[in-house]
Amino acid sequence: MTHDPDFPRIKLDDLQSDYPGVFDSALYVDVGIGWLPLVRAFVVEALPHDPSLEVHEMKEKWGTLRIWCDTPVLAARLAKGKAEIKSGQTCEVCGEPGYVRRPPPGRYAWWRCRCDEHASPDQRSWPRREHGAMSGMMQVRGNWYRYDEAADAMIKTDPPEFR
Numbered sequence: 001m002t003h004d005p006d007f008p009r010i011k012l013d014d015l016q017s018d019y020p021g022v023f024d025s026a027l028y029v030d031v032g033i034g035w036l037p038l039v040r041a042f043v044v045e046a047l048p049h050d051p052s053l054e055v056h057e058m059k060e061k062w063g064t065l066r067i068w069c070d071t072p073v074l075a076a077r078l079a080k081g082k083a084e085i086k087s088g089q090t091c092e093v094c095g096e097p098g099y100v101r102r103p104p105p106g107r108y109a110w111w112r113c114r115c116d117e118h119a120s121p122d123q124r125s126w127p128r129r130e131h132g133a134m135s136g137m138m139q140v141r142g143n144w145y146r147y148d149e150a151a152d153a154m155i156k157t158d159p160p161e162f163r
C-alpha cells in the first residue's frame with residue numbers, strides 16, 4: 001500500500017520562510033495542510049520558551065501528527081504534545097473537526113484523521129471506537145499532562161488508569 005498523495009501537504013519552504021531557523025534542518029515533512037494551524041500554534045507557543053527550537057521531522061503516524069524536535073524546555077515539549085493530541089481531532093485535509101478513522105479488526109488499512117466530508121465511504125462505515133486510557137495525555141520527565149479543551153492547554157494530571 002502506498003501513501004495516498006491525493007491531498008495537499010504542508011510546504012516546508014513556507015515554514016522555513018515564516019520561522020527562520022526552526023525548520024532549517026528539517027529533512028522530512030509530510031503532513032496535510034489541515035494541520036498547518038496546529039504546527040503554527042506549536043511554533044508560536046514554543047519558540048519564546050526555547051529560542052533555539054529546531055524541528056527535524058514531521059509526519060503522520062497512526063492517524064496523528066508527530067513532530068520530532070529535541071527541546072529540553074518543558075513548555076515547548078507541552079506545546080508539541082498539544083499539537084499532536086489536537087491533530088487527532090482535526091481533519092488532516094481541511095482542518096475541520098474530525099477523528100481518527102481506525103479500520104475494523106482484521107482489516108489492513110491506514111489510520112487517518114478525517115472529517116466526514118474527507119473520509120472515504122469505507123472510512124465512514126467504520127464504527128467509531130473509544131479512545132484508550134492514555135488518549136489526550138502525555139508524559140514528560142515522569143509527570144503526566146492531559147489536554148484540557150476549555151483551557152486549550154496541557155494540564156498536569158494523575159497518571160492514567162490502566163484497565
Ligand SMILES: [Zn+2]
Binds near residue numbers: 093095
Ligand atoms: Zn476535512
